[in-house]
Amino acid sequence: MKNITFRQLRVFVEVARHLSFVRAAEALHLTPPAVTMQVKELESALSLALFDRQGRKVSLTTAGEYYLVYAKRLLATLKDADDAMARLRKLETGLLSVGLVSTAKYFVPRLLARFRQEHPGVEVRLQVSANREQLVTLMTHGEVDLAIMGRPPRELDARAEPFAAHPHVFVAPPGHPLLRAGHAPAAALAQYPLLVRESASGTRALMDRFLAEHRVEPRIAMEMPSNETIKQAVMAGMGLSFLSLHTLGLELKAGEIELLAVEGTPVMRMWNVVHLSSRVLSPAAEAFRYFILEEGEAYLAAHDRPWLGAPPGT
Incomplete structure (x- = not known):
């Protein structure tokens, strides 16, 4: 040995x-x-x-x-030691490992690109998890410095800091009859098939809670582990879905998917930047944490404004 x-x-x-x-x-x-x-x-x-x-x-x-x-424990401990030494040197260089749920891949790379313009010495490694459960596993094993996620992990001793609103909406293919209903009651959703994320997904947990609160028994037509697959199925007319607004920019601009005006929506959650409480963040990780706390809200608000009608400056 x-x-x-x-x-x-x-x-x-x-x-x-x-x-x-x-x-x-x-x-x-x-x-x-x-x-x-x-x-x-x-x-x-x-x-x-x-x-x-x-x-x-x-x-x-x-x-x-x-x-x-x-082996993972040993490497995580070695990285902690390297990060601690880098803190003493006050260097913003080295490797930054960022984990994110798949929904966050639609905006985090753009924020990282802007971050690297200010910190060119930082090498970034992105780890996209299929769902929240997988990301929590990466955090548990010390494989990411920071995680971008919606629902903070209560099962871990972690520090979660909200940085931006995260709206979720019901969507339909163009021409769907529910689009003509104006501001539809949540009960109207029960008439139509729903295309949903898998049970380990944070999006699915939020949808289930919303439907339960409105006493709606959903007609689940299909479970899919990917936002992209669900969007294609909605465009093909296979059903309605509940998705993060941050995954829908291109399809909404192209008119391939429409937002449904359903009572109680958009359902608001928060994006969080998360790290283990026991983890000593490197200067690079600290710098990105500060960057996303300062820049993330304005960036995502600009994305949401055309679709939610938020007034400028909010």
Whole structure:
């Protein structure tokens, strides 16, 4: 064990992440033989096989699954140490890892691009999770510095700071009969099929709560794990849906999807920037945290104004 290096641990974790030596090599900017050599040296030091290799198929052994937990802890601790030293140096350089729920991918990259104009020394790594549950797992394992999400994780000791309103709306394909109803009661939704996100999604949890509060029994036609797939299905006339307004800009501009005026909507939630309370943020992470708290609200308000009719300056 004493001969194991952090380089070997990084390579091992990356191969475990992709279950591919070739893709791990691409992510690490190494050659596949170099990755294979590092893993073999690690396995030799442990006297245990960490991966099963059958042709091109790679999977973790039982020992590999156990060791992955400890390898991630060690790397997270090393990063905390690096961040603490960077704080002492007061440098805004290094790697910034930002995790986000899939809904946030429609605006966070633009904010990050503006952030990097002010902080060109920071290397940014984005990790987009399919849903809130996956993002909470990344935070638990210390794989992201900051997370952008809606509902803060009560299951973790984390600091959540709201930075912007997050409206959710019901949508329909152009020409849908409910569009002619004007300001429709929530009960009218029960007549039509709904296309919904999976149960682990924050959007789904918000929709379920809204419908329960209005005593609406939904006709769920289909569950889909992707906002993009749901939007395509709505455009195809397969049903109505409940989505974040921040996912709909292009489709609304093109007239391919219409907002439904349903009582009690838009349903407002907040976007939060979140980090583990125990985590020492690097200067780069602190700088981005301040940036999004200062810039995020104005940026998203400008996006929402054309669709919600908010007056300028709000």
